[in-house]
Amino acid sequence: MLHVWHSHMNHLADRSMAPRKTPRQARSVLTVDAVFEATLQVLLSHGLAGLTTTQVAERTGVSVGTLYQYFPNKQVLLHAVLERHLNRLAQAMEAVCRQSHRQPLDRMVENVVQAFVDAKTARVEEARALYRAAAELDASALVGRTSERMREALCAMMATAADRCFEDLPLATFMVLSAMVGPTRAVLEGGGPPEIVAALRGELVTLCQGYLDRVSAARTA
Amino acid sequence: MLHVWHSHMNHLADRSMAPRKTPRQARSVLTVDAVFEATLQVLLSHGLAGLTTTQVAERTGVSVGTLYQYFPNKQVLLHAVLERHLNRLAQAMEAVCRQSHRQPLDRMVENVVQAFVDAKTARVEEARALYRAAAELDASALVGRTSERMREALCAMMATAADRCFEDLPLATFMVLSAMVGPTRAVLEGGGPPEIVAALRGELVTLCQGYLDRVSAARTA
Amino acid sequence: MLHVWHSHMNHLADRSMAPRKTPRQARSVLTVDAVFEATLQVLLSHGLAGLTTTQVAERTGVSVGTLYQYFPNKQVLLHAVLERHLNRLAQAMEAVCRQSHRQPLDRMVENVVQAFVDAKTARVEEARALYRAAAELDASALVGRTSERMREALCAMMATAADRCFEDLPLATFMVLSAMVGPTRAVLEGGGPPEIVAALRGELVTLCQGYLDRVSAARTA
Amino acid sequence: MLHVWHSHMNHLADRSMAPRKTPRQARSVLTVDAVFEATLQVLLSHGLAGLTTTQVAERTGVSVGTLYQYFPNKQVLLHAVLERHLNRLAQAMEAVCRQSHRQPLDRMVENVVQAFVDAKTARVEEARALYRAAAELDASALVGRTSERMREALCAMMATAADRCFEDLPLATFMVLSAMVGPTRAVLEGGGPPEIVAALRGELVTLCQGYLDRVSAARTA
DNA sequence: CATGAATGAGGTTTCATTCAT
DNA sequence: TATGAATGAAACCTCATTCAT
DSSP, X not given: OTHHHHTTGGGOOOGGGSOSOOOOXXXXXXXHHHHHHHHHHHHHHHTTTTOOHHHHHHHHTSOHHHHHHHOSSHHHHHHHHHHHHHHHHHHXXXXXXXXXXXXXXXXXXXXXXHHHHHHXXXXXXXXXXXXXXXXXXXXXXXXHHHHHHHHXXXXXXXXXXXXXXXXXXXXXXXXXXXXXXXXXXXXXXXOSXXXXXXXXXXXXXXXXXXXXXXXXXXXXX | OHHHHHTTGGGOSOGGGSOSOOOXXXXXXXXXXXXXXXXXXXXXXXXXXXXXXHHHHHXXXXXXXXXXXXXXXXXXXXXXXXXXXXXXXXXXXXXXXXXXTTSOHHHHHHHHHHHHHHHHHHTHHHHHHHHHHHHHTTOHHHHHHHHHHHHHHHHHHHTTOSSEEESSHHHHHHHHXXXXXXXXXXXXXXXXXXHHHHHHHHHHHHHHHHHHHHHEEEOOO | OHHXXXXXXXXXXOGGGXXXXXXXXXXXXXXXXXXXXXXXXXXXXXXTTTOOHHXXXXXXXXOHHHHHHHOSSHHHHHHHHHHHHHHHHHHHHHHHHHHHTTSOHHXXXXXXXXXXXXXXXHTHHHHHHHHHHHHHTTOHHHHHHHHHHHHHHHHHHHTTOSSEEESSHHHHHHHHHHHHHHHHHHHHTTOSOTHHHHHHHHHHHHHHHHHHHHHEEEOOO | OHHXXXXXXXXXOOGGXXXXXXXXXXXXXXXXXXXXXXXXXXXXXXXXXTOOHHHHHHHHTSXXXXXXXXXXXXXXXXXXXXXXXHHHHHHHHHHHHHHHTTSOHHHHHHHHHHHHHHHHHHTHHHHHHHHHHHHHTTOHHHHHHHHHHHHHHHHHHHTTOSSEEESXXXXXXXXXXXXXXXXXXXXXXXXXXXXXXXXXXXHHHHHHHHHHHHHEEEOOO
């Protein structure tokens, strides 16, 4: 089971990544949110290497000092932004998975692909900017934790498929999830002919269904 | 040899990306290669943000001044290293594709997956380091060009499949290629259970075959 | 009570050194003292360079704003703390001197050394921390004033020595006082073998008596 | 010569205090020396808290970058400057002590006091500036090492005194050394009447001789 | 009055790049 | 041609101080 090799991630209350102060007043919350948006904008326009704390503060409309009151350093800031994004993604996936329990496998795949592509394209720019950042940040733990959440949700759902059962469910889960990532990212990065964008959803469904069909067997009463 | 990473320079509208000089003596060739290796090592141990020209020069065993005689700036250096890597990848793919012409589709997939995974895992570290760098460098043009080369080779090969024919060949090509990337990268980044590494090749074959089977029709004599 | 660190304010040409307000309620007096203690603690644990007004406020248990209501700036705060310390020292010395009037010289020296070492070792940490701070603060005026007070007290006492009289009393006074400082500070700073700590008082007495014996003559009736 | 301020580096387990590069060319040596002088000047005019690396570089006539090529950070720079000063002091003391072996005790004291006061007043400003800095730097180890060197030299000399012998030589040594420091520092800091400056040497001799006379016995043939 | 979020000048340090030797 | 010391713009981050609530 997958939770085995990730089982200690949640023990990592990596204090060094903790934001400095948790704002409780409405204004502060707004500020922090504005900082998040500003960070994403700068990330997009200048790239990770070109992102400076001064710029983020400027675009947020606050002073550097204020920025540093909420995030003890640049690293933590980026980490927090990435975390918010991944969190939303994972929540979206968990939601569809929960709602698709007990349905036929093909339906499950359709729902999941739909949710996945939606989530990605809803905030294309955000995603694009962050995937670049994620690599340089040592955010592998965070990314790992998130994909585990998604795999677990997927796993739990597929185990309830009305019509099919799997030999190696975790393996299938892993493949489906990561197979969706490749084409989606390629499309977002602009690495393919534009007419593909429209076709993406359908092709992803075909891709996943084709695979799952081969690694599962009909469920007998 | 320098022509390796020079081979596509003519595509570059931006002359500033061209290395400053083309050394011809055997000793210099060695030096340039040493610079590449050093760059990769530093990239791996310190990340893109932590890579400094001084460090690269040091590890190469030359002075910064000398480094700057071969590469007018850091950007060009990284670009060149990335280009060499991508070129090797593309060449490997082109080779298998050429050799698999006219074979049955399933065989083609097996060969291509084999070559792809081999190429990736042969230089895992190199690949890992460079994919991170690629995002920050404005290397999308370069990356795009390379994947196009690969798609073309794939396309040309699949068109000759002995047993099947495709409705939308470019689309299928795009999907197959990018579908392979997702799981492979996930495994390399450590984002999956270790036992998956061994299973990767087989699963990729299943994934691609499952998909292609659904988007192609039997070829009638 | 505030008059403690206020007692010499009138000497200050520089009005900007005056604390902003003189709190009269019992609660406020407590606060000011707490501020002093907090300052000393921070000074000890972080050094002068590491002392921040926010930290002092925090350790005092008030907000920075409140701190600034009592001390218009950092400099004044430190000045006040130093002043309190020096004042206590001077008062201790003045007390022994007053009590030793008219005694034989050797007795005087014994008493003074005793008081001096007591005062220093009673608040070792405080003294240590403040001597460091004193140098950076332009507190030379304050320090000068205090040592003058002590010299005067000493002078007045020695003039009444039952058995001896001096050629140059101010000079002798200066030497005695500063001679005690050297070894004492050296011991406190840990710059000598530990067994010396115990011997300090005796050695200081010997040192001063030896000196005074040579610069004084027997008093004839 | 550079080996001067490098001579005790080997005692330092703390590698972090090591200068970054040991200049070998004449120009670099000059640069480093200029940096030392500049540091002292800035220390004097602005105090330790007011000393900035930018200022030091400016006054040295080099860029900040150059400064940081020789000293990895501010702390190391200050440490180096202090070390050079203390080293000169210790060497001066060691020299007189060596030359005074086997002389009568009173002569020894005269020589040592002379050398001590000379060394201090030769570079009054330097000394003044550094004593302030020494406290904030965690240079107690360095200071301790230096005074031990001086105590040892003094000890070795006094053991050969032609006319007197001591019960507890280390204790006497410690007292003599630290007793000289008090009045000297007081005079330098301006904490005494100006006419004392001239009298200092004589008074120090009296002070030390008076003390040593009491803690030693005549040496019998 | 107390609070503590906001400010922003300014300090430390890095590193791509140049150029005298 | 190779070297590596020098440069200095620019990044990160701190902290004394203010002021709206």
